C-alpha cells in the first residue's frame with residue numbers, strides 16, 4: 001500500500017546515513033503494475049520457510065521502502081505467493097517490520113472510510129471502507145504462527161495486503177463509476193506508453 005502522507009520523510013531518510021545503509025545490499029524489485037494478470041489471481045500458500053524466504057522478505061522490505069510504501073505483497077513483485085510485508089513507520093522502527101505469510105483475518109471490528117493508494121496503481125487513490133480494528137493470524141518468515149492486532153492505518157494495510165494475496169485490488173472496493181474512471185485513465189496512459 002502506498003502512503004502519500006509520509007513520502008517527503010521517506011525521501012529525506014534515503015539521502016541520509018540510515019541504519020538500513022549499513023545492512024547487506026538488498027535486491028530492489030520493480031513493482032508490477034495494474035494490468036499484469038499476476039495481480040488478479042490468488043497466490044499459492046507458503047510451504048517452505050527457509051533462508052531463501054527470509055532473503056525474499058528482506059528484499060521485499062527494501063523494495064517497499066524504495067517505493068515509499070507501507071505494505072508490499074509478493075504478487076506485486078510478480079510472485080504468486082501468499083506473503084506480504086508491512087511497516088507503517090516507513091523503516092524508522094525495525095520492530096515495526098511485519099512479515100505476513102499465509103495471513104488470515106480472524107476478527108474485524110468497526111469501519112473507517114479513508115483514502116487509499118497502491119504501489120501497483122501509482123497516481124490513483126480512492127476512498128475505501130476498511131475495518132478499524134483487525135486481528136490477523138499469520139506465520140513469520142521462520143514459519144512461526146503469531147497473532148497481531150492492527151488499528152486504523154495498520155488495520156488498513158493488513159486488509160489491503162491480504163486482498164493482494166487473494167488477487168483483489170483496492171479498485172474493487174470503489175464505486176463502479178470511480179473504478180471505471182481510473183481504468184479508463186490507465187488505458188489511456190498505456191496507449192501513450194506511460195504505464
Ligand SMILES: [Zn+2]
Pocket residue numbers: 001002117118119120160164
Ligand atoms: Zn496494493
